[in-house]
Amino acid sequence: LYYKSLITILFLIHYFVLSFRTTLILNDPTLFGDLDNSIQHYLIPKNAKTQNIKDAYKGFYMDNLITKNDILVPLENVIDNLEEYFNEKYKKEETGEEETEHV
DSSP states (O other): HHHHHHHHHHHHHHHHHHHHHHHHHHOOOOHTTTTTHHHIIIIITTTTTTTHHHHHHHHHHHHHHTTTTTOSSSSSHEEEEEEEEHHHHHHHHHHHHOOOOOO
């Protein structure tokens, strides 16, 4: 239960930081005017090491910010999905089933 709370808290922090940064870029004419650098500086994760991964993030953010599409799903959906994930995970641990990765 401790890990569930910790993971949920860390995810929510990440969610709010990303939400803040995308809102900042969209509403600041200087940042939006230099979208390429803003995406690289504020949105591409530091752990994106290869150029292909960085380009994928950049393309995703560029496409969605230019068209002003929602990048994040509503927080209620995120919390529901986390709850569902943890319920399924703990159910498998209690029954001894091995976790399989969904493809």
